[in-house]
Amino acid sequence: MSDTYKNYLQDLSFLLKERALEAKEDFKKASKEDEAFATGYLAAYHHVLEIMKNQAVSFNIDEKEIKLDDIDPDKDLLG
Numbered sequence: 001m002s003d004t005y006k007n008y009l010q011d012l013s014f015l016l017k018e019r020a021l022e023a024k025e026d027f028k029k030a031s032k033e034d035e036a037f038a039t040g041y042l043a044a045y046h047h048v049l050e051i052m053k054n055q056a057v058s059f060n061i062d063e064k065e066i067k068l069d070d071i072d073p074d075k076d077l078l079g
Contacts, residue, residue: 006066009066010066010067013067020071024042026038026041046073050073
């Protein structure tokens with residue numbers, strides 16, 4: 001993998017993880033009227049990160065190389 005692509009994927013992974021964890025905190029603080037939106041927003045990040053991790057495995061890309069090894073979407077976002 002070229003350095004440009006690797007750097008792009010590392011940065012993308014970092015930003016998505018950061019925003020996913022923020023979405024989890026927003027979900028925890030959501031009012032009753034905002035709960036549905038917060039749930040969907042968090043679920044979207046969960047889905048994206050899960051797809052990225054699954055695709056890394058499918059393409060034989062080490063999750064550590066693209067900074068996805070330190071998050072488990074099920075445990076860290078939904079647990």
